[in-house]
Structure formats: C-alpha cells, structure tokens
Amino acid sequence: MSNYLLKIENVSRSFGRRLIFKDVDYVFNSNGIYGVSGSNGSGKSTLVKIIAGVLSPSSGKIIHSAGGLNISSEKLYNHIGLVSPYLILYDEFSAEENLKHIAQIRGIEYPAQKVNKLLERLFLLERKDDLVRGYSSGMKQRLKFIFALMHSPELIILDEPTSNLDNAGKKTVYEIITEESKAGIVIIASNEENDLALCKEIINLEQFKNKNA
C-alpha cells in the first residue's frame, strides 16, 4: 500500500478573463479510484494537467507527498503516470523503441518483463516492432497505458481513458485500472458512465463554477 497523498487546495484556473473553475478543494488520501466529471469545457483536462504539474493554477496549490515527504515539482514526474488524448508518443519510433527511450530518459532500467506482459494484455505484443506512425488510434491509446504504467507510479491520472478503444480494449483497461487502484491513487477524468462507475468518489466540476465571475 502506498502512502501517497494528493491535496488540491483552493485551486482556480482562468484562461484570460474566462474562469474555468474556482476554489477546487479536495484531498486524495487513500488508494482507490476517484472521478472528475463535468460537461465539455468544464475544465476536466485542465484540472488533470494542473494535478500532473504540467500546467500552473491561476491560484491555489497542489501538494503531492509520498511517505510524509512533499514531492518537489522537479521530481513529480517520477510519481505520476498520465494517459490522455492529447498525449502523443514519437511516431517515428516503434512501440518498444518509444518505451526504451522513455525508460532511459526517466533514468530507470527498462522493465522488459512488465512491458511485455502489458503489451500482451493490451494486444500489442505482435506489433511492438512496428512504427507507431502505422498504429490505429485505439492502438496508440493502449500504448499510452504502458507508457503511464511502466515506471510503477503511485498516482495514475487517466483523462478519457477509454476513448478510441474497442470493447476488448475497454475491458482490459478497466481490469488494469482496478488492479492499479489497490496499490495507488487513480484519477479518472471522464463523462463516460462506465468509466465513472469504477470511482468511489467523484468531483463534479460544475460545482466549482462561479457564474457571476
């Protein structure tokens, strides 16, 4: 069981004069699957990016800690795995080349056994040497799961995790999400009922809009 703690403290975000959400306040203090829901444009992806540390909030702060120690923004990437439609892998490399380069840049040993197991579960093992350029959108989506999981992060953030997936892919992804939630925190940002059905708690971003702002 990981001791990962994620605190969202009064986080607001605006783009120019347009307020996306205001004063989101939430603590993720135990393992499990959490949901972020809201209509299109409600800021699900924005909140996910802020949590992942790739976007700054307009106000408020995000605190990540593991084992009681705060994680600096410089080291955050070691603890996070993200899957999202706007995440793009290098299409001039094969799936395996992508994952090997990524492991080297992360400074970890390439977890060949784990990767091969995931490639098999996600029906990509036979195509692992093909260039990502030739992959379908569903295959690219499945590859992103391996990208997000191969370094065994404590916090997994999934933005629209089942987009472009067929039924078999969705089933495998749900199995993986359930397994990973036992060892860490999984956040799903989605509007899909089936995705949100996995979550024990859901943050509805519609509640954090200030219509008068």
Next chain:
Amino acid sequence: MKAYSLFNKDLASEIRTRYAVNSLAMFILVTISVILFSVGSEKVSENLTGGLFWAVIFFTSMSGLSRAFVSEEERGTALTLQLIASPTTVFSGKLLFNLILVFAMNIVVAALYSTLFDAFIIKNFALFIALFILGNIGIAVSSTIIAAIISKAGSKGTLYPVLSFPILLPLILILIDLTKMAMGGLEAYSAYVELAALVCYNVIMITASYMLFDFIWKD
C-alpha cells in the same frame, strides 16, 4: 546521464526524420551560393569575408536550431517530455543536441568557406579555434533558450529571428572582431578583452537559460 539519453533519443529521431539536418544543409548551400554569385569575379576584402562568414552562420542557425523545441511542440510530444523528465534534464538534453549540431554545421561552413573564398585566410589559427569554440557554444545556448521561448508562441517562424537578433547581435559582433584579428595574425593576448567578453556572454546565457527554462517549459 538522463540528459544524454534525451540527446540519444533526439539523435535517433533526427536520423529517421532529418528534421533539422536537411534544412540546415540546404540553408548552408543556398547562402554560400548566393554570396558566391553576388560577389562574382570581384576581389573581396579579408574583413568582408570574415563578416560574411558569421552572417552565414547566423542565418543558418536561424533556420535549423529552433527545431529542438519547435518539433516537440508541433508534433505534440512536448507533454510527453514534461511527464518523463525534469526541466533541467530537458534543457540539458536539447542543449547537448544543439551543441553537436552547431559544431557539425559550422565545421562544414568553415570548410566550404575556406575552400570557396580565397581571401578567407586565417593567420592566427589558435585564436580562430578559441573564438570558433566559444562562439559555437554561445550560438547553441542562445538558440536553444530562444527556441524554447518561441515554441510556446503562435507565430514561431517570425518570432525566432526577431528574438534572436538582439540576443545574438553582441555575440556576432564580438566574433566578427575576433575573426578579423585572427585573419590579421594578431597575437591572442591582444584579443584578451574580446575573448573575456565571449566567455562572459556564454556564462550569462547558460545561467539565465537554466534559471528561466523552468518557467518557460511549464504552461
């Protein structure tokens, strides 16, 4: 080590896509050809060839070195990098790639230039090597941080030369002066002030780049 791995990834990507090398090679050929045609059979002074040498390098750098970050943003892979490495690693990796590219590119330019222009004769070779190394480091560092800034902007193509001109101008002016000295056969101690200014420029640019990059890299 992580920065070296990022450099390796960029090198492997460059070998497959020829994203920067092709545009650099074309630019070198076109610029040198244009100068050759415009000079024709005229006798060009030594000072002018020294100045033109750095003009070729300046414009070639404009055409290819922005690719380090622009290609990541254009292909949408910048987020991937943000999720696998710290800003320091990313900047160091990209800087290493640009350093290798600048040195390779400028060695080719220098070789072509000295073959094609009879007036380009270096009398103090040690001084030329020193200014060449320091100049290339300066160009690589400045180009890398400018590339990081413009990669987040909308009109990348226009912004790169606009931002590069004031930042690279002091460097190019010092390099032109030093090249004249090297061509004139002046001793290295006479060029002490210019060489010191070159070192200072590089130190300032490296320090400022590492301090700024974290803010640039995060949206």
